[in-house]
Amino acid sequence: MTRTPxxxxxxxxxxxxxxxxxxxxxxxxxxxxQAGETLALIxxxxxxxxxxxxxxxxxxxxxxGDVLFQGESLQTKSAKEVRKLRANLTVVFQEPFESLNPRLxxxxxxxxxxxxxxxxxxxxxxxxxxxxxxxxxxxxxxADRFPRELSGGQQQRVGIARAIIGNPQMIVLDEPTASLDRxxxxxxxxxxxxxxxxxxxxxxxxxxxxxxxxxxxxxSAVMLQGKIVEIGPTAEITGDPQHPYTxxxxxxxxxxxxxxxxxxxxxxxxxxx
Amino acid sequence: xxRLRFAAWRLLFMLVSLWAIASxxxxxxxxxxxxxxxxxxxxxxxxxxxxxxxxxxxxHDPLYQRYFEFLGRTLRGDLGTSVYDGTSINQxxxxxxxxxxELIIASLIIAVPVGIxxxxxxxxxxxxxADRASSLLVGILxxxxxxxxxxxxxxLFSAVLKIAPGPEGQLSIISVPPPRVTGMIAVDAILTGKPxxxxxxxxxxxxxxxxxxxxxxxxxxxxxxASLSEALxxxxxxxxxxxxxxxxxxxxxxxxxxxxxxxxxxxxIFGALxxxxxxxxxxxxxxxxxxxxxxxxxxxxxxxxQGFVLxxxxxxxxxxxxxxxxAGFLDPRVRAQ
Amino acid sequence: xxxxxSVKNVAIDYLVKEGAKxxxxxxxxxxxxxEMVSLVxxxxxxxxxxxxxxxxxPRSVQSRVTGSVDLxxxxxxNTPAARLREMRGTRLGFVGQNPFGLLxxxxxxxxxxxxxxxxxxxxxxxxxxxRLAEATLESVGIRDPRSVLKGYANQLSGGMxxxxxxxxxxxxEPEVLIADEPTTALDPTVQVQILDLLAALNRERxxxxxxxxxxxxxxxxxxxxxxxxxxxxxxxxGTVAALFTEPKHPYxxxxxxxxxxxxxx
Numbered sequence: 001m002t003r004t005p006x007x008x009x010x011x012x013x014x015x016x017x018x019x020x021x022x023x024x025x026x027x028x029x030x031x032x033x034q035a036g037e038t039l040a041l042i043x044x045x046x047x048x049x050x051x052x053x054x055x056x057x058x059x060x061x062x063x064x065g066d067v068l069f070q071g072e073s074l075q076t077k078s079a080k081e082v083r084k085l086r087a088n089l090t091v092v093f094q095e096p097f098e099s100l101n102p103r104l105x106x107x108x109x110x111x112x113x114x115x116x117x118x119x120x121x122x123x124x125x126x127x128x129x130x131x132x133x134x135x136x137x138x139x140x141x142x143a144d145r146f147p148r149e150l151s152g153g154q155q156q157r158v159g160i161a162r163a164i165i166g167n168p169q170m171i172v173l174d175e176p177t178a179s180l181d182r183x184x185x186x187x188x189x190x191x192x193x194x195x196x197x198x199x200x201x202x203x204x205x206x207x208x209x210x211x212x213x214x215x216x217x218x219x220s221a222v223m224l225q226g227k228i229v230e231i232g233p234t235a236e237i238t239g240d241p242q243h244p245y246t247x248x249x250x251x252x253x254x255x256x257x258x259x260x261x262x263x264x265x266x267x268x269x270x271x272x273x
Numbered sequence: 274x275x276r277l278r279f280a281a282w283r284l285l286f287m288l289v290s291l292w293a294i295a296s297x298x299x300x301x302x303x304x305x306x307x308x309x310x311x312x313x314x315x316x317x318x319x320x321x322x323x324x325x326x327x328x329x330x331x332x333h334d335p336l337y338q339r340y341f342e343f344l345g346r347t348l349r350g351d352l353g354t355s356v357y358d359g360t361s362i363n364q365x366x367x368x369x370x371x372x373x374x375e376l377i378i379a380s381l382i383i384a385v386p387v388g389i390x391x392x393x394x395x396x397x398x399x400x401x402x403a404d405r406a407s408s409l410l411v412g413i414l415x416x417x418x419x420x421x422x423x424x425x426x427x428x429l430f431s432a433v434l435k436i437a438p439g440p441e442g443q444l445s446i447i448s449v450p451p452p453r454v455t456g457m458i459a460v461d462a463i464l465t466g467k468p469x470x471x472x473x474x475x476x477x478x479x480x481x482x483x484x485x486x487x488x489x490x491x492x493x494x495x496x497x498x499a500s501l502s503e504a505l506x507x508x509x510x511x512x513x514x515x516x517x518x519x520x521x522x523x524x525x526x527x528x529x530x531x532x533x534x535x536x537x538x539x540x541x542i543f544g545a546l547x548x549x550x551x552x553x554x555x556x557x558x559x560x561x562x563x564x565x566x567x568x569x570x571x572x573x574x575x576x577x578x579q580g581f582v583l584x585x586x587x588x589x590x591x592x593x594x595x596x597x598x599x600a601g602f603l604d605p606r607v608r609a610q
Numbered sequence: 611x612x613x614x615x616s617v618k619n620v621a622i623d624y625l626v627k628e629g630a631k632x633x634x635x636x637x638x639x640x641x642x643x644x645e646m647v648s649l650v651x652x653x654x655x656x657x658x659x660x661x662x663x664x665x666x667x668p669r670s671v672q673s674r675v676t677g678s679v680d681l682x683x684x685x686x687x688n689t690p691a692a693r694l695r696e697m698r699g700t701r702l703g704f705v706g707q708n709p710f711g712l713l714x715x716x717x718x719x720x721x722x723x724x725x726x727x728x729x730x731x732x733x734x735x736x737x738x739x740x741r742l743a744e745a746t747l748e749s750v751g752i753r754d755p756r757s758v759l760k761g762y763a764n765q766l767s768g769g770m771x772x773x774x775x776x777x778x779x780x781x782x783e784p785e786v787l788i789a790d791e792p793t794t795a796l797d798p799t800v801q802v803q804i805l806d807l808l809a810a811l812n813r814e815r816x817x818x819x820x821x822x823x824x825x826x827x828x829x830x831x832x833x834x835x836x837x838x839x840x841x842x843x844x845x846x847x848g849t850v851a852a853l854f855t856e857p858k859h860p861y862x863x864x865x866x867x868x869x870x871x872x873x874x875x
Binding site for chain 3: 400506507508509511512513514515516517518519520522526529530603604605606
């Protein structure tokens, strides 16, 4: 008997219009994410990975295809029901500073999902906020500070704390490490790994940072121009990529080591506009 | 999007807005609490006489009927007749608009260069003495109400220095107006070429234009200072300097990027001046449209009010559309929307 | 090899309302001709402030600089901007992080190239400028330079736009190129292409490249030497090979160890 995946997408397509031309941001893709599993969606700008994330979160409506959460199709749900779903399916965004309300203290920011869902009393909120902060490696005293007082890495931890406070089953992380230095990326990766183990979380990790992919994800799917060109266990995708684009993508990762010889110029010109 | 398509879309949008303005104008005036019939019938009229006037004005007709009558009339270009003195509103407006137009243009001719220059100085010499000086000047100009400035200028230039005429209107009392070509006295004087008349008209135009010009210059100064200083502190300016471009070219580049907001505000100011010149027109006895609109409102001459709002709204919309098209021609980023 | 850049005891303070905020303190180093050197550090290390002082490009914050910067014989700290203009673009090129913020958004690219070239009297006519710009864009890897030049910056992809920026910065063949996080805003496969391009310019033209980055991968794979900055201090400098195999300063060790691959071959 197969378990119901936390998230399943079937033949998902989304078309956008820009300057009068329509293009397929997401082109007939299908995949599943099991409970407790981390799937990385790897791609560059324009690959459709962020749009896929938004479709899964219900922030966009697909033109065709289906998104299922816990086996139930999102298409059949009303906007209200989809919003209820968000308690179980949360999101962490790319720019930590821009996704945190600068006027609120950290405590209020982290506790906000509980207020929105209307589930906990004030004391419970304080308690759960403290626990969430501890889980992401921040001291509870941070709750009184404002976002601008925190470093980029700390701000991103706050974003993660906010995402776990409602005990979700899955978190969608859209480029969570993009604006961070490498050392901080490693630390955020550690936090994500720990949470995954302790809380049995599933992750959809949308990124082009192969380092974090290697660190955190079990399986990886590579997207190019709206399609999935390769999918499989992360070790295989990053260690032995088959598709030429995947090879280029993995090859573009700059290892922090002088063990291999210095890169030489790859001949050939870039494609036109 | 290319330039022509952009222009076409913009103009279509303008037509729809014009219709919306006409409808809103109608509704607003229709719900005015005052009863013009009572004013027309006079203080000694009996209720039946008032009711008679109301009927003749069509005030008892159902709203939708009055709306379609209004739309039909307006589309034919007929703005109705004044309930105050029975004159054709079309004629009134056509007569008076050029004077206001002339005043607005003359004010902008002063306001735009002065304002942009003040703003540019402030932006370029950010936080240095020149910036503080220009900010102070702009602050003063912005705080002075136009009627105070008008009176001060009249006192200074007319009474004390005696180099400008008093506030007697567009021409001195003994002058004969030039033959009407555009309706704008100074322009017509120039077009029909009588030197003494030209200098008379311009002399009378000077103070009201200067009053409005200085007050509006403050607004242009603020906008241009804000957008120019943003441009001058941008990475683009840094790269331009790093490429070795001469300083005047760097400043020109900054002007180019900040052109669009200045144009946009210019359009808004132009629109606001239709009606906004009322006080200055009254003080200088200019006999313009804004002055007439205030008088009409005081007399609750509702077709006149309706006509004025419609015309002022239409002109504003046309100016907005034209300036949007111009901005689209000049700035590829605007077209891309 | 001759020294092209000599930085001696440079300190930078930002003058803010609360007083003088030290950003960089007492930094000294040299760069020789033809080297590809990186100024590496995390955010807040002062690397960007330092490189802007080296290039004498003012920033919006008022600052006080002490010490000396000798770049190709020019005193970058004390020489007035008007006198430095002659070497900008001709002997020193600069490339920044976001190409769309560097190129002018309203003017066609052709015109921008012409302005740069005629400012230094390198070409006499628009046609000459266009020819030279075309050749330059082709050499930096743009396949259809004519149509790119006739268009606007916002019509290009990030990678293409950054190539145009590099083209504009190097069209007059400067001896030194300063690149401030040139690939941070780009996709990974594009990053590699741009870095390869810079490496090629360094090798084929002997152009000295000073690249500011926070990415040790860039340092390890492209640079000869590195200057490690931490909170405004130069904690270590040396050849990349030495820094990776025998880092001396505890910070350098911590930096390199925490980000290097766990699985070493």
